[in-house]
Amino acid sequence: xxxxxxxNLAKMSILSLPLALSLSCGQSADTANxxxxxxxxxxxxxxxxxxxxxxxxxxxxxxxxxxxxxxxxNLKNSAAGIQAEERICDVSTLNxxxxxxxxxxxxxxxxxxxxxxxxxxxxxxxxxxxxxVEVLGAQLSNPFQDSLPRDKNDARVIDQDRDxxxxxxxxxxxxxxxxxxxxxxxAQRTFWQESAKVESDNLISGRxxxxxxxxxxxxSNPLFTAITPSVETLPNESFVNMKRLPAALDCNGxxxxxxxxxxxxxx
Numbered sequence: 001x002x003x004x005x006x007x008n009l010a011k012m013s014i015l016s017l018p019l020a021l022s023l024s025c026g027q028s029a030d031t032a033n034x035x036x037x038x039x040x041x042x043x044x045x046x047x048x049x050x051x052x053x054x055x056x057x058x059x060x061x062x063x064x065x066x067x068x069x070x071x072x073x074n075l076k077n078s079a080a081g082i083q084a085e086e087r088i089c090d091v092s093t094l095n096x097x098x099x100x101x102x103x104x105x106x107x108x109x110x111x112x113x114x115x116x117x118x119x120x121x122x123x124x125x126x127x128x129x130x131x132x133v134e135v136l137g138a139q140l141s142n143p144f145q146d147s148l149p150r151d152k153n154d155a156r157v158i159d160q161d162r163d164x165x166x167x168x169x170x171x172x173x174x175x176x177x178x179x180x181x182x183x184x185x186x187a188q189r190t191f192w193q194e195s196a197k198v199e200s201d202n203l204i205s206g207r208x209x210x211x212x213x214x215x216x217x218x219x220s221n222p223l224f225t226a227i228t229p230s231v232e233t234l235p236n237e238s239f240v241n242m243k244r245l246p247a248a249l250d251c252n253g254x255x256x257x258x259x260x261x262x263x264x265x266x267x
Contacts, residue, residue, distance in 0.1 A: 039077045039120045041201045042127075046242040047254055048073045048086065049262045052190075052210055053237035056099065058229035061174065063097030066237070068265055070258055072251065073242065075118075082118040082127065087111075089251035090258075094267040099174040099229075110136050110161040110168045118194075127204060129194040136160055137167030137187035137217070149187045152217040157187060167217045172224060182221025188214040194240050201244070208238040 050069040055062065070090040076083045088111035093102050114134065118127040133143045138156045140146040149157045152166050161168045165185045173181040189212065196206025210233055219225045243261050245254070254261075 037125060037198055037201055038122070039082055042075050042082060042120070042198070042204075043077050044075060045245045045247045045249065046073045046075060046204070047071075047245050047249075047258075047261050048240065048242045049258075050208065051237075051239045051265060052192075052208065053234040054212075054231055055234060056229045056231045058099070058174070058227050061098035063095060063099040064234075064267060065101055066094040066265060066267055068092050068094070070254060072245065072249070072254055080117055082120055084114075084116050084118060086114040086116075087251070088114075089254050094265060096267045099172065101173075102171045104161070104163065104169055104171065106161040106163040107168065109163075120198075125198045126206070127194070127196045127198060129192075132190075132192040132194065134190045134192075135188070137185075138189075140189075143189070148189050148213055148215060149217070150215045152185075157217060165218070180221065180223055182219055182224055184216050184224055185218040186214050186216055188212065196240055196242070203244075204240075204242040206240055207235065208240050209235045210238060 048069075048071045050071070051066055052069075053064070053066045055064050068091070069088055070092075071086050071088045073084050073086045076085075088108065091103055091107055091111075093100070095101065116129060116132055118129050120127060131144070135143045135148070137158065137160050138149050138154075139158055140148075140156060146156075151157075157166050159166055163169055165183070167185045167187045170184045170186055171181070172184055173179065190210060191212070192208055192210035194206060194208055196204045198204050212231075212233065216225055216228075241262060249257075
């Protein structure tokens with residue numbers, strides 16, 4: 001039986017470029033409606049926008065990145081809490097500064113259905129997730145405790161985005177003296193916590209506290225294997241928003257409606 005480790009997110013170190021997943025601030029709450037909300041009222045289909053913000057420094061340069069994930073989440077009340085089943089529909093990035101990252105379309109293949117459990121605080125009308133974890137580019141028996149592969153020959157490394165390269169692929173572009181670009185093949189693990197206010201029975205919004213570790217297993221440009229940037233996550237600029245959806249909406253429908261569901265994300 002696996003045992004989940006307790007992680008102090010404030011102290012975990014970041015080992016490389018971020019790849020992950022988030023959102024814009026929520027709207028004001030309907031106080032009268034909040035008093036009537038119960039866990040079972042949250043059951044249903046929701047659109048989730050998840051924004052993870054970070055800042056990287058390398059070779060005397062600095063850059064900022066926001067990774068935005070859009071997904072469909074089914075919530076169901078249970079004795080253990082509010083069960084969530086999430087399907088990632090889209091991943092995009094916003095960048096500023098001397099370098100940028102982006103993801104090939106194949107990255108969607110890397111995301112399997114995620115299942116996790118929120119606790120619901122009726123007094124505070126909030127949803128909380130304390131132990132989110134996601135591993136990309138490797139298969140770990142215990143995703144909370146096992147070490148992440150650092151070498152491409154580690155038997156736990158997989159081609160998770162199914163693009164013919166080990167790990168998952170991240171596209172990188174950097175401006176130092178000249179512009180350098182290429183693909184990184186990485187193994188990555190993200191730990192996160194969500195603390196969100198239930199604004200109404202149709203709107204949930206809050207913040208994300210997160211840390212990430214990542215190892216470069218290979219690169220199309222050898223220059224990128226020689227540089228390890230220092231990356232700082234920005235929890236104050238990392239958000240989660242959820243809006244209720246019709247149950248029949250699929251990923252294509254969600255992407256078509258995203259601009260009307262959520263405020264535009266700015267870097």
